[in-house]
Amino acid sequence: xxxxxxxxxxxxxxxxxxxxxxxxxxxxxxxxxxxxxxxxxxxxxxxxxxxxxxxxxxxxxxxxxxxxxxxxxxxxxxxxxxxxxxxxxxxxxxxxxxxxxxxxxxxxxxxxxxxxxxxxxxxxxxxxxxxxxxxxxxxxxxxxxxxxxxxxxxxxxxxxxxxxxxxxxxxxxxxxxxxxxx
Amino acid sequence: xxxxxxxxxxxxxxxxxxxxxxxxxxxxxxxxxxxxxxxxxxxxxxxxxxxxxxxxxxxxxxxxxxxxxxxxxxxxxxxxxxxxxxxxxxxxxxxxxxxxxxxxxxxxxxxxxxxxxxxxxxxxxxxxxxxxxxxxxxxxxxxxxxxxxxxxxxxxxxxxxxxxxxxxxxxxxxxxxxxxxxxxxxxxxxxxxxxxxxxxxxxxxxxxxxxxxxxxxxxxxxxxxxxxxxxxxxxxxxxxxxxxxxxxxxxxxxxxxxxxxxxxxxxxxxxxxxxxxxxxxxxxxxxxxxxxxxxxxxxxxxxxxxxxxxxxxxxxxxxxxxxxxxxxxxxxxxxxxxxxxxxxxxxxxxxxxxxxxxxxxxxxxxxxxxxxxxxxxxxxxxxxxxxxxxxxxx
Numbered sequence: 142x143x144x145x146x147x148x149x150x151x152x153x154x155x156x157x158x159x160x161x162x163x164x165x166x167x168x169x170x171x172x173x174x175x176x177x178x179x180x181x182x183x184x185x186x187x188x189x190x191x192x193x194x195x196x197x198x199x200x201x202x203x204x205x206x207x208x209x210x211x212x213x214x215x216x217x218x219x220x221x222x223x224x225x226x227x228x229x230x231x232x233x234x235x236x237x238x239x240x241x242x243x244x245x246x247x248x249x250x251x252x253x254x255x256x257x258x259x260x261x262x263x264x265x266x267x268x269x270x271x272x273x274x275x276x277x278x279x280x281x282x283x284x285x286x287x288x289x290x291x292x293x294x295x296x297x298x299x300x301x302x303x304x305x306x307x308x309x310x311x312x313x314x315x316x317x318x319x320x321x322x323x
Numbered sequence: 324x325x326x327x328x329x330x331x332x333x334x335x336x337x338x339x340x341x342x343x344x345x346x347x348x349x350x351x352x353x354x355x356x357x358x359x360x361x362x363x364x365x366x367x368x369x370x371x372x373x374x375x376x377x378x379x380x381x382x383x384x385x386x387x388x389x390x391x392x393x394x395x396x397x398x399x400x401x402x403x404x405x406x407x408x409x410x411x412x413x414x415x416x417x418x419x420x421x422x423x424x425x426x427x428x429x430x431x432x433x434x435x436x437x438x439x440x441x442x443x444x445x446x447x448x449x450x451x452x453x454x455x456x457x458x459x460x461x462x463x464x465x466x467x468x469x470x471x472x473x474x475x476x477x478x479x480x481x482x483x484x485x486x487x488x489x490x491x492x493x494x495x496x497x498x499x500x501x502x503x504x505x506x507x508x509x510x511x512x513x514x515x516x517x518x519x520x521x522x523x524x525x526x527x528x529x530x531x532x533x534x535x536x537x538x539x540x541x542x543x544x545x546x547x548x549x550x551x552x553x554x555x556x557x558x559x560x561x562x563x564x565x566x567x568x569x570x571x572x573x574x575x576x577x578x579x580x581x582x583x584x585x586x587x588x589x590x591x592x593x594x595x596x597x598x599x600x601x602x603x604x605x606x607x608x609x610x611x612x613x614x615x616x617x618x619x620x621x622x623x624x625x626x627x628x629x630x631x632x633x634x635x636x637x638x639x640x641x642x643x644x645x646x647x648x649x650x651x652x653x654x655x656x657x658x659x660x661x662x663x664x665x666x667x668x669x670x671x672x673x674x675x676x677x678x679x680x681x682x683x684x685x686x687x688x689x690x691x692x693x694x695x696x697x698x699x700x701x702x703x704x705x706x707x708x709x710x711x712x713x714x715x716x717x
Contacts, residue, residue, distance in 0.1 A: 214580070242561060270392070
């Protein structure tokens with residue numbers, strides 16, 4: 142695996158290389174190099190199986206990390222290529238022509254993180270959410286609790302955390318002394 | 324040409340455009356739009372397929388998901404590492420133990436925890452039991468899609484036997500929570516192996532009966548042989564894994580290629596076929612059903628009787644995992660099942676992303692496979708791909 146990384150380093154700018162396991166390596170490259178790097182891995186290095194395209198929101202650095210995990214089924218090892226993109230102008234070159242399933246991943250990332258992949262098929266069609274008009278929900282600044290409180294009707298909740306007291310107040314109100322144990 | 328050969332007139336069917344895909348003009352009023360799902364006995368789980376039909380032939384299909392979306396991946400980001408367990412397992416109802424394994428293994432890899440030998444044996448046993456109960460549902464379920472309902476009844480009874488063993492071992496029938504970061508929650512109960520062996524004998528008998536019932540049945544063969552054939556060139560193109568890839572001639576099995584737990588000590592060979600139609604995809608699962616029974620017997624015969632089953636872990640309320648990332652995969656009954664976890668040094672994961680086989684097989688592959696298929700075969704095709712919507716939506 143180190144030979145491959147050395148070989149790729151001569152052409153592409155690779156950083157943060159982590160040899161996580163003997164058959165699994167992570168490496169970061171630039172946004173501009175990412176698609177040509179994974180194309181080379183697919184066409185010349187035998188990484189024919191595309192495993193996963195994922196996104197991590199590093200909100201404190203104002204960056205999105207895109208991770209492309211590729212697998213070489215013959216040599217039986219994986220490589221994960223990371224690239225960082227600006228969170229404010231989140232856009233990345235589409236890789237939908239390399240593997241069919243990438244269009245689905247990109248469609249989901251558009252919906253969940255608001256990342257644009259110009260040219261990707263059916264990018265703007267709803268994937269999981271329907272009629273969503275808030276900020277993309279997988280972004281770190283989307284507060285699920287606040288959204289629920291604002292969107293859904295308030296529900297009556299027990300004032301006590303003690304199940305015995307709560308059940309007594311509901312089932313035997315005559316015997317209940319009115320005190321709520323915390 | 325035979326006397327009764329009738330050349331079908333395809334002029335009224337849509338013709339391929341420049342990109343090779345069929346051009347469907349909905350304004351021509353020649354086609355019917357039909358939704359199969361989200362609530363329909365002919366779909367697997369809560370998903371919908373928007374079909375465009377010319378007669379009874381499908382000319383366009385679109386998968387719609389979202390009916391089960393509960394935002395698990397988002398919720399896990401706000402939970403402690405131990406709390407994430409109970410959320411992560413619910414991402415797949417059919418086979419939650421694989422979720423337990425990949426989640427625990429990610430946490431252990433990122434924290435540098437090595438689990439005891441005994442825990443590895445028990446985890447492997449539970450994972451194989453999980454594969455077995457999943458196969459007991461899907462193998463006869465394939466017959467059910469062609470109207471052969473009796474096999475489904477038998478299979479569900481057999482599955483209940485395995486769920487009984489799960490209940491005895493873990494306390495739960497569907498969601499077990501038996502794995503925990505660092506190992507498992509306990510040893511096997513007394514007499515567990517004997518009762519499991521009694522169940523396996525019944526399943527042995529079921530395997531023979533389902534062979535007679537389904538795979539020799541003329542109607543089942545007529546409905547499944549040479550239907551929805553997967554070209555081997557599609558396997559990498561669409562990210563096909565598991566029994567579907569193996570039936571197309573690809574000898575890929577995570578248990579063999581990337582051995583985990585104690586799979587490298589077990590004696591088994593993945594079954595490979597070279598013509599992936601519905602019949603062979605079901606047949607290969609029937610072989611793997613036998614393989615799971617055999618593996619459970621091997622594990623029970625060779626596992627140690629006693630030993631540590633859990634490695635020490637930090638206080639779960641203050642468990643901080645250093646910054647890092649891990650991708651862990653396992654072989655579920657549907658194929659490669661992976662979890663990508665990123666940590667940032669805090670008490671909660673920064674990102675958890677599940678990679679289930681259905682993500683590719685139920686969306687882009689199914690949409691393309693259905694074009695040209697008969698509407699009556701939609702359910703059979705979906706079951707043959709073993710699509711599971713919860714792992715698409717997470």
